[in-house]
Amino acid sequence: MKIGSSLSRCVRDIYEGTVDIRDVLVVIARTDFDPEDDKQWRDLWRGYAGGDNFMGAYSQPEWNSIPAEDEQEVRDICISLKKLGKLHQPRQYGAHPARLTHYWYDVILTEEVVDSNPAAKKAWDNYKTIAGLS
Structure with a gap:
């Protein structure tokens, strides 16, 4: 499982297939928008796609x-x-997180959790097997 800290970079990785959306626990974004709102989406797309960059210095293309x-x-x-x-x-709650250099963080189960939960142990063992194949 992964935790992301950048909407633009995490979505790009999902789009490019380097990260599977099913492996994402959460993306903690620095945005405040609704992807289902056409105007908000259009502004975001323009900013991140590098076209008519309404966000100026606040956005990386x-x-x-x-x-x-x-x-x-x-x-x-x-x-x-x-x-x-x-x-x-x-940002929807008033916070203004800083942009981080690294934007994917792997979530790892602790030994205590794995040892005390048979389902977690099986899932963790399967994850390690699959991760070792790539």
């Missing part, structure tokens, strides 16, 4: 390598994160 015809696919990823409860936006 992390999606400038994504073709315009794939915009809906990227939006669908954002909507999925929201609907799955995997998109947390602290």
Whole structure:
């Protein structure tokens, strides 16, 4: 499982297939938007795609390598994160988190949890097996 700290970079990795959305526990974003709101989406896409950058210095064009015809696919990823409860936006609650260099963090089960929970142990063993194949 992974915790992300950048909407633009995490969504890009999901889009590119380097991270599976099923492996994402949560993305803690520095945004305050609703991916289902057309105007808010359009502004966000322009900022991250590097086109008409309304966000100016506040945005990095992390999606400038994504073709315009794939915009809906990227939006669908954002909507999925929201609907799955995997998109947390602290700015909606007044916080202003700083941009971090690293943006993916692996969640690892402790030995105590694994030893005391047979289902967690089985899942963890399966995860380690699959992770070792890549």
